[in-house]
Amino acid sequence: MKPLKDAQLGAFTFFASALPHDVCGSNGLPLTPNSIKILGRFQILKTITHPRLCQYVDISRGKHERLIVVAEHYESCLNDFQKLGKTVSPEKVLQIAYEVLEGLEFMNNHGMVHRALSAHNVLMDCKGNVKLAKFGLYHMTDHGADVDFPIGSPSYLAPEVIAQGCFHPSDPSHDEDPLPSGPKTDVWSLGVLLFELCAGRRLLQNIDITERLKFILTLGCMDDIVTVLAEEHGCLDTIKDLPENVLELLRKCLTFFPSKRPTPTELLRDHVFSEISSLYMPFQKPVSLFSSSLRCAHLELPDDISDLCKDDDDDYLSERAIDEVYHLWCLAGGDLEKELTNKEIIQSKPPICTLPNFVLEDGESFGQGRDRSFLLDDTTVTLSLCQLRNRLKDVAGEAFYPLLEDEQSSMSHSNSSNELSATVTLPLIIRERDTEYQLIRIILFDRLLKAYPYKKNLVWKEARVDIPPLVRGLAWAALLGIEGDIQAKYESIDKDTPIPTDRQIEVDIPRCHQYDELLSSPQGHIKFRRVLKAWVVSHPDLVYWQGLDSLCAPFLYLNFNNEALAYACMSAFIPKYLYNFFLKDNSHVIQEYLTVFSQMIAFHDPELSNHLNEIGFIPDLYAIPWFLTMFTHVFPLHKIFHLWDTLLLGNSSFPFCIGVAILQQLRDRLLANGFNECILLFSDLPEIDIERCVRESISLFCWTPKSATYRQHAQPPKATGENGFGKTATYYPSDYQDMPKTDLSREPLALCDLKAEVSPRISAEDLIDLCELSLTGPTKRTKAGKPKIVAVDIRSAEDFSRGHISGSINIPFSSAFSPDGGLVQCPATGVLQSYRGRVIVVISHAVKSAAMFAAHLIKVNFPRVLYTGWRDQQVEDHWIADCPLPPDLTTFLSFT
Structure with a gap:
């Protein structure tokens, strides 16, 4: 987006054509409203x-198919010259013509035609440069098919457009759609504009509309259209006095037959612009964030560095991008409909005035004629930024240019820094609506993302605070580590050749988040189809499973105009969180995942786990859609955004904690109900507080040892053995799957053995790490200052005395369990009550005994219970035979 500079924000409104309510499409579904198509x-x-x-910014859909468009706007336009009644110098005419053609050529290169070119749609900035407005109206309305009014002013329409006549798709008299206008139609409109500038008056202004159209069509019989028009309007002498190059330009633009009329590109290269063309530099499109080109290749410092320090204007807001300013305007209380209503563009009517007919007491009847408000009102209303500027008046200039190397808080650049610091502690939904806070966050993220990947660690750091909604798409891409020329890779994928999956994709898309206006639009369906197909084609070892469309939805919504980035994010997200979930036979992956999830429920909430197991309400019945779609099938998009802001900071085990947090919000209802009631509860999931869910998920994650969520079917370790999350986070553990394997790491278990275990295991290296932190580090202590972890050694007293982990307590298995397997309430087991709430690790050289002891603790509702499951007999032999232990473990054992 270009900066605001001296521009303003303007808004105009129109209505889309209404569709009949009793008509369905070929797929049996209701027709998509025309306003949705336009959007x-x-x-x-x-x-x-x-x-x-003029940069387009936003479009808003209101009642009765009303659409409001926001775009860059300027008060001055070519109409101003005509109001003065004076001719424009030939030099200025050539300048305007050249700049208009530049804009038209750029549009044509993007497959678009203006068609609505007129004097009031050619705006002028403060330097007198041309800015074409409403250039997208013809494109967004599908060449006028989705609205009830013609696109373009009759005075400026080309003869071939007039010859086609009026058209509306609902008109049965038209068997075929008219051909869409091409680039040459705008050249005719430009010729009329230039003629008016040269003549100093409007063409065909005082002629009836019908006569006006007839006159334009009769021009085809004339040899010199420019002379005929000059005679008709009494300005022949003025036109004859024009320089030859201007007259030649007018004749080329006002060529009656399209086959002989030049295109904007051809006209730009014409010799009539040989002198003026050298004054203009060709436009260079800015390099995107994810590409193979250097983003800094065209940056230049001024000859005098002191020029950078000149502060002639304190209007820092004007340096921000237009979309940022509009976003902040909305946060500061801006209301589009209210602005248009105040200017009487939107007029409300009493209900009685909307009746087809009504009769007064005196017998006078009134019939409702055609409502002219449904026609196009070409008025553009300027949106006042006074309220926004007043809201940001206390923000210091330094806040607009934060120093990334400064370790101080970014909140220190405002006179109201205390208020901003307090804002950080407020709920996320409030922070996202705070104008001043969002300004600070958007500017900071904008600078960090421009420095990506160099500032990747700072992006991670700031994302842990929150992510501004305006930059969420790029921020997610940075968190997922997207780099390189993603566009070239995406374009190289064949998305057109039919494949067997096409049918399933076609069926799923119309059911995926269709409450959202953007994703439910035909363009949304097309993009959905292309991104999903690109993923399927580029991953031949995987298959399309229902739910993949839901996974795609958040990325497509945030990157609607960048399919390549949506595809790249999706391709990076799935291996990290859903590795091998989309295999043709994924049953073993899903079953392992659900088993670990069951163990996580038992670890964090044994009472709930025991109840759900007793009634047979296992995760297989409700959790598969959760994890297969990473909760996108469960929650609407606005909740998914907040959930994934934190999910992307975590590792592949974080979804387990989200699942447990959801269950804990429903805990009371689950404990009070049986199997059938629980099934009904999850068939229509109650409202979930996402912010609370995220907060509790983080807490659960912090309490979960990294090896407790080990899965053999998770993503293999990275080659570097590093984890970006662990290195940048201060309160999350690193991902166990990304750690290099050692002799004390966990080994995979057969699925049947894993399902037989109620409590999760912990690796030796993880136990060592936790014991070290609990003894020396405050980060793993409870609020009361006590260590978070306690080791319970269930070997015999003799073995315990020979060697044990420092600080562990000894509860021999034989004294804790009766011959029938029940837990005995001996003094030693009573000691555990004082440790309730901490992480309890059961240690033994006999794995089965440790598993049984841990299972019994869970059965009596002890939370956070784990047990040691060594990778082989090696460590167990060390316990029994008093052999030398591995150095890492020896350090934490005390011997007598």
């Missing part, structure tokens, strides 16, 4: 940035 097509306009085009 989907509009999105690509936001990516078209050029110095000669």
Whole structure:
């Protein structure tokens, strides 16, 4: 997006054509409203940035198919010259013509035609440069098919457009759609504009509309259209006095037959612009964040560095991108409909005035004629930024240019820094609506993302605070480590050749998050189809499973105009969190995942786990859609955004904690109900507080030892043995799957053995790490200052006395369990009550005994219970035979 500079924000409104309510499409579903179609097509306009085009910013859909468009706007336009009634110098005419053609050529290169070119749609900035407005109206309305009004002013329409006549898709008299206008139609409109500038008056202004159209069509019989128009309007002498190059330009633009009329590109290269063309530098599109080109290749420092320090204007807001300013305007209380209502563009009517007919007491009847408010009102209303500027008046200038190397808080650059610091502690939904806070966060993230991947660690650090909604798409891409020329890779994938999966994709897309206007649009369906197909084609070892469309939805929504980035994010997300979930036979992967999840429930909430197991309500019945879609099938998009903001900071085990947090929000209802009631509860999941869910998930994650969630079917360890999350986070553990294997690491278990265990295991290296932290580090202590972990050694007293982990307590298995396997309430087991709430690790050289002891503790509702499961007999032999232990373990054993 271009910076705001001296531009303003403008808004205009129109209605889309209404569709009949009793008509369905070929798929049996209701027809997509035309306003939704327009909204989907509009999105690509936001990516078209050029110095000669007014930047599109946003579109809003209201009641009764009303649409409000927000775009860059300027008060001055070519109409101002006509109001003065004076001619424009030939030099200025050539400048305007050249700049208009530059904008038209750029549009044509993107497959678009203006078609609505007129004097009030050619705006002028403060330097007198051309800015074409409303250039996307013809494109977004599908060449006018989705609205009830013609696109373009009759005075400026080309003869071939007029010859086609009016058209509406609901009109049965038209068997075929008219051909869409091409680039040459805009050249005719430009010729009319230039003629008016040269003549100093409007063409065909005082002629009836019907006569006006007839006159334009009769021009085809004339040899010199420019002379005929000059005679008709009494300005022949003025036109004859024009320089030859201007007259030649007018004749080329006002060529009646399209086959002989030049295109904007051809006209730009014409010799009539030989002198003026050297004054303009060709436009260079900014390099995107993810590409193979250097983003800094065209940066230049001024000859005098002191020029950078000049502060002639304190209007820092004008240096921000237009979309940022509009986003902040909305947060500061901006209301589009209210602005248009205040200017009487939107007028409300009493209900009685909307009746087809009504009769007064005196017998006078009134019939409702055609409501002209449903026609196009070309008025653009300027949105006042006063309220926004007043809201940001206390923000110091330094806040707009934060120093990334400064370790101080980014909140220190405001006169109201105390208020901003307090804002950080507020709920996320409040922070996202705070104008001043969002300004600070957007600016900071914007600078960090521009420095990506160099500032990747700082992106991670700031993302742990929160992610501004405006930059969420790019921030997620950075958290997922997206790099390189993603566009070239995406374009190299064959997304057109039919494949067997096409049918299933076609069926799933119309059911995926279709409450969202963007994703339910035809353009949304097309993009959905392309991204999903690209993923299927580029992963031949995997298959399409239902739920993949739900996974795609958040990435497509955030990167609607960048399919390549949506595909890249999805391709990076799935291996990290859903490795091998999309195998043709994924039963072993899913079953292992659900088994570990069951153990996590038992670890964090044994009472709930015991109840669910007793009634037979196992995770297989409700949790598969959770994890297969990473909760996108369960929650609406606005909740998924907040959930995934934290999920992307975690490792592949974090979804387990989210699942447990969801169950704990429903805990009371689950404990009070049986199997049938629980099934009904999850068939229509109650409202879940996502912020609470995220907060509790983080807490659960911090209490979970990294090896407790070990899965053999998780993503293999990274070659570097590093984990970006662990290295940047201060309160999360690192991902066990990404750690290099050692002699004390966990080994995979057969699925049947894993299912037989109630409590999760902990690796030796993890136990050593936790014991070290609990003894020396405050980060693993409870609020009361006590260590979070306690080791319970269930070997015999004799073995315990020979060697044990420092600080562990001894409860011999033989004294704790009766011959029938029940837990005996001996003094030693009573000691465990004082440790309730801490992580209890059961240690023994006999794995089965440790597993049984841990299972009994869970059965009596002891939370956070684990046991040691050594990778082989090696460590157990060390315990029994008093052999030399591995150095890492020896350090934490005390011997008598």
